[in-house]
Amino acid sequence: MSCHEHVIDQLRDAGVRLTPQRALVLDVVYHSEGHLTADEVYEQVRVQSPYVDLSTVYRNLVFLRQQGLIGELRLEGQPARFEAVRSGMEHHHAVCTACGCMVEVGHCDLAGLEATLLSKYGFRLEPIHLTLSGLCQQCAASA
Amino acid sequence: MSCHEHVIDQLRDAGVRLTPQRALVLDVVYHSEGHLTADEVYEQVRVQSPYVDLSTVYRNLVFLRQQGLIGELRLEGQPARFEAVRSGMEHHHAVCTACGCMVEVGHCDLAGLEATLLSKYGFRLEPIHLTLSGLCQQCAASA
DNA sequence: ATTGCAGATGCAAATTTTTGCAGAAGCAAT
DNA sequence: ATTGCTTCTGCAAAAATTTGCATCTGCAAT
Ligand SMILES: [Mn+2]
Ligand SMILES: [Mn+2]
Ligand SMILES: [Zn+2]
Ligand SMILES: [Zn+2]
Numbered sequence: 001m002s003c004h005e006h007v008i009d010q011l012r013d014a015g016v017r018l019t020p021q022r023a024l025v026l027d028v029v030y031h032s033e034g035h036l037t038a039d040e041v042y043e044q045v046r047v048q049s050p051y052v053d054l055s056t057v058y059r060n061l062v063f064l065r066q067q068g069l070i071g072e073l074r075l076e077g078q079p080a081r082f083e084a085v086r087s088g089m090e091h092h093h094a095v096c097t098a099c100g101c102m103v104e105v106g107h108c109d110l111a112g113l114e115a116t117l118l119s120k121y122g123f124r125l126e127p128i129h130l131t132l133s134g135l136c137q138q139c140a141a142s143a
Numbered sequence: 144m145s146c147h148e149h150v151i152d153q154l155r156d157a158g159v160r161l162t163p164q165r166a167l168v169l170d171v172v173y174h175s176e177g178h179l180t181a182d183e184v185y186e187q188v189r190v191q192s193p194y195v196d197l198s199t200v201y202r203n204l205v206f207l208r209q210q211g212l213i214g215e216l217r218l219e220g221q222p223a224r225f226e227a228v229r230s231g232m233e234h235h236h237a238v239c240t241a242c243g244c245m246v247e248v249g250h251c252d253l254a255g256l257e258a259t260l261l262s263k264y265g266f267r268l269e270p271i272h273l274t275l276s277g278l279c280q281q282c283a284a285s286a
Numbered sequence: 287a288t289t290g291c292a293g294a295t296g297c298a299a300a301t302t303t304t305t306g307c308a309g310a311a312g313c314a315a316t
Numbered sequence: 317a318t319t320g321c322t323t324c325t326g327c328a329a330a331a332a333t334t335t336g337c338a339t340c341t342g343c344a345a346t
Pocket of ligand 4: 239240241242243244278279280281282283
């Protein structure tokens with residue numbers, strides 16, 4: 001629980017309790033490169049703290065997502081996956097429905113949509129992770 | 144199973160089998176106004192055909208979503224919901240994280256995003272239902 | 287009308303995710 | 317350091333969703 005102080009500060013500022021379990025879940029997600037399932041997070045957590053329960057991991061993943069600290073990917077036909085939301089690197093994922101490959105899409109690419117939602121519906125889009133579906137360049141070409 | 148011939152034609156054109164169970168699931172979703180959970184679809188289906196299994200309903204909901212005939216809403220903290228995709232009325236849902244209210248967002252509002260994805264990443268966005276998160280006008284005002 | 291077969295179904299079981307609740311623990315105020 | 321309030325945790329159970337498999341069926345070709 002040494003790194004990611006800025007993230008932990010963000011939690012404290014939100015008036016939120018920082019339990020060891022919560023810190024561990026955060027730490028596991030932030031120390032991993034990729035996109036972890038709840039179960040993978042759970043296994044990593046248990047290496048350090050074997051009595052943490054899977055439901056606690058789930059609850060904290062939901063919680064941290066609501067706080068905007070982690071993003072959740074919902075890929076077709078597989079369990080949800082989670083990843084760190086690193087300031088300045090916010091992105092969404094566009095998944096090819098043909099080959100399953102994934103393109104990372106900058107949150108800035110949604111600026112236009114954000115503006116449209118605000119002006120047309122008064123709705124303020126939050127930078128919550130989206131999983132988009134479509135065809136990647138190669139699959140579109142070979143079709 | 145009398146109406147929605149155009150939808151059924153769309154299935155036939157896709158070279159897909161039209162089983163009574165599939166037709167029923169389609170019918171239930173298309174005859175309902177709103178946004179049904181899998182279980183609600185199941186109950187409606189069973190009124191007409193009591194031996195249809197819940198897993199068949201799930202499989203057909205997934206299937207029909209993949210065919211683009213129904214949309215799936217994933218609202219925070221509740222089971223997935225499904226609705227008809229009516230030609231010319233394609234829309235997404237923007238859900239307020241504060242009050243839970245829902246704004247329907249035309250698919251056309253994503254035209255800009257669609258263009259950006261194509262030019263920047265070569266990715267062809269499919270008109271698959273999205274659930275967006277943010278603040279509605281009232282909640283944003285009172286904050 | 288019969289046949290063949292890819293794909294769909296029902297059922298049971300597994301997997302994934304959520305929830306209720308009693309006790310535990312963070313943390314702000316003494 | 318102690319207290320009190322509130323939120324969080326572990327555990328057990330439920331609910332939601334997916335899967336394996338033997339059998340069945342839509343439907344295209346004969
Ligand atoms: Mn990513
Ligand atoms: Mn709708
Ligand atoms: Zn592809
Ligand atoms: Zn609202």
